[in-house]
Amino acid sequence: MTGEASGEERHPTSMDGWEDRAQNWIRWARTPNFDAYWLYRDAFFAEVVPAPGRATLEVGCGEGRVARDLAARGHLVTAVEPSPSLLQAARAADPVSKYVMACAEQLPFPDGSFDLVVAYNSLMDVDDMPLAVAETARVLAPKGRLAVCVTHPLSDAGDFVGLEEDAPFQIAGSYLGRRRFSGHFERAGLAMDFDGWAFDLDSYSRALEACGLGIERMREPAPSGDRLPRRNRIPNFLMFRACRLSA
Numbered sequence: 001m002t003g004e005a006s007g008e009e010r011h012p013t014s015m016d017g018w019e020d021r022a023q024n025w026i027r028w029a030r031t032p033n034f035d036a037y038w039l040y041r042d043a044f045f046a047e048v049v050p051a052p053g054r055a056t057l058e059v060g061c062g063e064g065r066v067a068r069d070l071a072a073r074g075h076l077v078t079a080v081e082p083s084p085s086l087l088q089a090a091r092a093a094d095p096v097s098k099y100v101m102a103c104a105e106q107l108p109f110p111d112g113s114f115d116l117v118v119a120y121n122s123l124m125d126v127d128d129m130p131l132a133v134a135e136t137a138r139v140l141a142p143k144g145r146l147a148v149c150v151t152h153p154l155s156d157a158g159d160f161v162g163l164e165e166d167a168p169f170q171i172a173g174s175y176l177g178r179r180r181f182s183g184h185f186e187r188a189g190l191a192m193d194f195d196g197w198a199f200d201l202d203s204y205s206r207a208l209e210a211c212g213l214g215i216e217r218m219r220e221p222a223p224s225g226d227r228l229p230r231r232n233r234i235p236n237f238l239m240f241r242a243c244r245l246s247a
């Protein structure tokens with residue numbers, strides 16, 4: 001299949017839904033202060049992302065807001081994304097960074113190409129999370145870092161029973177293992193379908209261990225606003241930074 005925008009080879013994935021909902025995602029992600037990104041990105045950039053080095057890769061960049069924020073902080077960014085429409089939107093909004101059509105599980109870069117790989121809310125969407133993590137390890141230079149934000153494994157396992165600040169949080173199914181996640185969200189005239197995977201902490205830890213990466217920082221940040229105060233009790237996102245255990 002050929003990407004409409006660029007003539008590049010398209011990498012089919014079971015997440016082809018992202019191409020179908022590309023326009024919804026562009027509206028959703030580009031509406032300032034609309035989704036959780038705006039409440040959590042400061043914590044990610046301040047506490048998890050290291051200082052810019054020689055070359056930074058973002059995997060699963062979508063319409064490109066994280067890549068643009070990295071570039072604004074001095075990173076020399078290459079970003080990969082399998083959805084042609086999202087890739088085109090990312091390129092159109094940022095003429096400086098390099099945007100490449102690819103899947104995280106098959107990165108078209110030589111070993112050791114980057115000193116930082118960023119995966120912001122994309123490891124839950126790839127078909128094969130352990131393979132995607134292994135690919136990031138392969139393209140990392142010996143002292144490179146992997147900076148990750150994922151939906152928190154606990155948050156993904158259950159939900160608040162009610163909207164009030166002290167609403168109980170209930171896990172109706174299981175926390176353990178890999179579970180399908182899907183949800184339809186509508187707010188303020190915008191709609192978005194999310195479907196992907198939810199993983200327990202064990203799955204992320206094993207994926208890192210399998211390719212020789214170890215966690216050097218882990219954060220469960222509270223939101224920087226108070227729109228959803230119950231989120232101060234159960235973390236919405238898990239952020240961590242990993243590096244090679246032996247360089």
Ligand SMILES: C[S@@+](CC[C@H](N)C(=O)[O-])C[C@H]1O[C@@H](n2cnc3c(N)ncnc32)[C@H](O)[C@@H]1O
Nearest residue numbers: 015018060061062103104120121122125126127
């Ligand atoms: C929730 S969006 C996050 C986009 C961006 N990182 C952000 O935070 O705004 C998840 C992205 O992962 C991408 N994705 C899905 N499967 C992928 C894969 N196998 N490899 C790389 N990216 C993938 C989707 O197309 C989508 O753009």
